Amino acid sequence: MAAVNSPIKVLLVGTGALGSIYAWRLDVSGKAHVTTVCRSNYEAVKKDGFRINSLAFGDEVYRPHNVVRTVAEAVADGEIYDFVIVCTKALPNLVDSSDIIAPAVRDPRTIIMLIQNGIGIEGPYAARYPNNPIVSTVAYLDSSQPSSGTINHGVVTLLDMGLFSPTTANYNVGSVAARVEELGEMWRDNGVHVLISEDIQKSRWAKLVWNASFNTVSVVSGGNDTRQMLDSAECKALIRSLMVEIIKAGETVTGSKLVYLGGFEKPDDIINNTDMLPKPVTPSMLMDFRAKRPMEHAVILRNPIELAKKHGVEVPHLETVYALLTMVENRYLTQSKL
Amino acid sequence: MAAVNSPIKVLLVGTGALGSIYAWRLDVSGKAHVTTVCRSNYEAVKKDGFRINSLAFGDEVYRPHNVVRTVAEAVADGEIYDFVIVCTKALPNLVDSSDIIAPAVRDPRTIIMLIQNGIGIEGPYAARYPNNPIVSTVAYLDSSQPSSGTINHGVVTLLDMGLFSPTTANYNVGSVAARVEELGEMWRDNGVHVLISEDIQKSRWAKLVWNASFNTVSVVSGGNDTRQMLDSAECKALIRSLMVEIIKAGETVTGSKLVYLGGFEKPDDIINNTDMLPKPVTPSMLMDFRAKRPMEHAVILRNPIELAKKHGVEVPHLETVYALLTMVENRYLTQSKL
Numbered sequence: 001m002a003a004v005n006s007p008i009k010v011l012l013v014g015t016g017a018l019g020s021i022y023a024w025r026l027d028v029s030g031k032a033h034v035t036t037v038c039r040s041n042y043e044a045v046k047k048d049g050f051r052i053n054s055l056a057f058g059d060e061v062y063r064p065h066n067v068v069r070t071v072a073e074a075v076a077d078g079e080i081y082d083f084v085i086v087c088t089k090a091l092p093n094l095v096d097s098s099d100i101i102a103p104a105v106r107d108p109r110t111i112i113m114l115i116q117n118g119i120g121i122e123g124p125y126a127a128r129y130p131n132n133p134i135v136s137t138v139a140y141l142d143s144s145q146p147s148s149g150t151i152n153h154g155v156v157t158l159l160d161m162g163l164f165s166p167t168t169a170n171y172n173v174g175s176v177a178a179r180v181e182e183l184g185e186m187w188r189d190n191g192v193h194v195l196i197s198e199d200i201q202k203s204r205w206a207k208l209v210w211n212a213s214f215n216t217v218s219v220v221s222g223g224n225d226t227r228q229m230l231d232s233a234e235c236k237a238l239i240r241s242l243m244v245e246i247i248k249a250g251e252t253v254t255g256s257k258l259v260y261l262g263g264f265e266k267p268d269d270i271i272n273n274t275d276m277l278p279k280p281v282t283p284s285m286l287m288d289f290r291a292k293r294p295m296e297h298a299v300i301l302r303n304p305i306e307l308a309k310k311h312g313v314e315v316p317h318l319e320t321v322y323a324l325l326t327m328v329e330n331r332y333l334t335q336s337k338l
Numbered sequence: 339m340a341a342v343n344s345p346i347k348v349l350l351v352g353t354g355a356l357g358s359i360y361a362w363r364l365d366v367s368g369k370a371h372v373t374t375v376c377r378s379n380y381e382a383v384k385k386d387g388f389r390i391n392s393l394a395f396g397d398e399v400y401r402p403h404n405v406v407r408t409v410a411e412a413v414a415d416g417e418i419y420d421f422v423i424v425c426t427k428a429l430p431n432l433v434d435s436s437d438i439i440a441p442a443v444r445d446p447r448t449i450i451m452l453i454q455n456g457i458g459i460e461g462p463y464a465a466r467y468p469n470n471p472i473v474s475t476v477a478y479l480d481s482s483q484p485s486s487g488t489i490n491h492g493v494v495t496l497l498d499m500g501l502f503s504p505t506t507a508n509y510n511v512g513s514v515a516a517r518v519e520e521l522g523e524m525w526r527d528n529g530v531h532v533l534i535s536e537d538i539q540k541s542r543w544a545k546l547v548w549n550a551s552f553n554t555v556s557v558v559s560g561g562n563d564t565r566q567m568l569d570s571a572e573c574k575a576l577i578r579s580l581m582v583e584i585i586k587a588g589e590t591v592t593g594s595k596l597v598y599l600g601g602f603e604k605p606d607d608i609i610n611n612t613d614m615l616p617k618p619v620t621p622s623m624l625m626d627f628r629a630k631r632p633m634e635h636a637v638i639l640r641n642p643i644e645l646a647k648k649h650g651v652e653v654p655h656l657e658t659v660y661a662l663l664t665m666v667e668n669r670y671l672t673q674s675k676l
Contacts, residue, residue: 217662217665220558220662221661221662221665221666221669222662222665222666222668222669222670223669224665224669228665229665232661232664232665232668234657234660234661234664234665235661235662235664235665237657237661238657238658238661238662241654241657241658316579316654316655316658317654317655317657317658319572319575319576319579319655320576320579320654320655320658320659321658321662322572323559323570323572323573323575323576324555324558324559324560324573324576324659324662326570326572326573327559327560327562327566327567327570327572327573328559328560330560330570331559331560331561331562332560
């Protein structure tokens with residue numbers, strides 16, 4: 001029996017290199033209407049849509065169902081969204097991003113999906129919207145936005161998602177899970193690799209193994225790509241030490257082994273895998289550093305460090321890198337350059 | 339009974355902001371003839387001498403007994419030196435400075451005095467000149483060389499010196515000690531505060547408490563003076579952690595409490611003392627970084643870390659900062675800038 005459903009209404013906040021691909025793969029399903037909140041690229045996208053060049057899906061101009069500048073604009077006509085998907089960078093030290101979506105979370109059925117890196121990203125949303133389901137999602141995606149509205153994408157599309165703290169939920173977990181599954185199915189139908197995880201925190205910590213090491217060190221070492229980092233024995237040893245600390249912290253905090261999507265579980269394997277890539281990787285944090293943008297150190301380092309210490313895990317290498325990273329950022333965000 | 343002695347012959351290698359002051363205070367005694375090996379400032383000093391502005395000793399043009407470009411030139415006329423004093427930066431990872439003085443160490447009575455920072459500086463000299471006494475010396479001096487041959491000096495003059503490994507010496511320790519005391523007395527007569535220490539390593543480690551923390555962090559944090567470092571709670575905590583590790587390592591390696599000349603023994607006291615200085619301090623390593631000069635990380639971090647680990651002391655904060663510092667240096671010494 002084919003049910004005739006009205007389209008799922010999705011509001012996607014932060015439609016850059018990452019958000020645009022996931023918005024596109026939903027919108028093309030025809031089963032979802034995606035309204036994209038565009039900030040820096042609004043003019044370009046409103047006028048010409050997203051010019052997407054994707055190895056996986058081909059080249060296409062994607063015109064979202066609706067393009068707006070702000071969340072307030074997205075709800076000005078009284079629209080109620082089934083999903084609010086947050087794809088902004090996680091910068092809780094600078095912005096309470098739970099604040100930004102407030103106008104669109106008027107209905108307790110609205111599901112908040114956070115597609116962001118790091119640990120502890122759900123806290124501000126859970127505190128502010130205790131009755132709304134939160135889907136914590138980890139993305140692996142190889143895309144970039146070389147100019148406003150132009151998106152380059154490779155072949156990776158993975159979304160790994162799970163309900164945040166569903167055991168204490170004020171909602172029917174089964175029905176929410178069904179709606180998330182429905183959304184996931186739309187993505188899957190359009191080529192996105194979607195996983196639904198029981199304990200998403202294990203995936204979050206696993207992704208952190210790379211992000212809290214290569215990403216952060218690339219900046220505090222003075223601006224180095226993966227090749228340059230691994231060419232220094234001391235730096236390689238440091239990256240390994242950071243990974244060991246994250247794994248120990250993650251396993252202690254989550255109470256079990258982490259779930260590694262790449263198939264590499266040991267620091268040396270993760271390092272060797274990076275070492276053998278055909279081209280050096282310029283970590284995203286280094287790109288932020290070079291562009292003098294804020295870095296995601298609160299969710300990549302600060303929150304994991306705090307959780308680790310709360311659970312009695314010593315993380316001296318992480319603490320050192322965190323202190324230095326915030327200082328480095330402070331110099332370019334608030335002070336004159338050297 | 340007043341003995342009529344011929345002047346002590348001193349060769350001083352590395353006559354910059356530090357070396358020039360100590361050369362001057364010896365040379366003015368009339369009891370020593372100081373030959374200064376000048377590199378970058380040779381032309382200026384040969385022509386006009388050192389133009390010294392000293393709060394402690396007044397303003398004076400100091401013309402050394404002899405000014406040469408190289409150690410070879412200093413011995414070209416067959417001169418035998420009683421003391422060879424090395425005041426160069428300690429960069430054993432780049433230069434074997436024991437090599438540089440070789441032409442002047444032809445006589446087993448020649449005493450080698452090293453006025454340098456860090457740990458393990460004596461090793462290459464002891465290996466190469468097993469029969470020569472080595473006087474390991476720590477200097478506290480507030481001087482700078484704003485332009486070639488112009489030296490500004492404040493009021494601090496301290497030299498803390500001790501024989502390196504005298505228990506295994508191939509020479510008469512008593513007679514060497516007497517000659518060192520004689521040299522020290524000449525300095526004292528001309529206003530230099532000279533201490534002779536039984537175990538100079540305790541002083542070296544104590545000086546490292548500041549150098550391995552504030553100095554190194556000033557660079558890897560992106561270029562910050564003491565005020566900027568202490569204004570960040572995380573950075574202050576990091577500096578404290580580095581100090582704790584150095585003190586533990588130093589106490590374990592030397593087998594006893596360190597000897598702090600400043601009177602401050604605890605990390606918090608050392609930090610507070612720095613915090614209360616009327617002006618922020620720009621650490622010397624940060625000045626090297628800004629001028630794209632090599633940094634003394636091998637003797638300030640690498641050697642202490644190796645010794646610590648050999649003695650079973652964990653030093654994760656120091657290791658992290660060392661890995662990053664060498665990467666940062668590598669970028670400006672060998673690679674293009676960001």
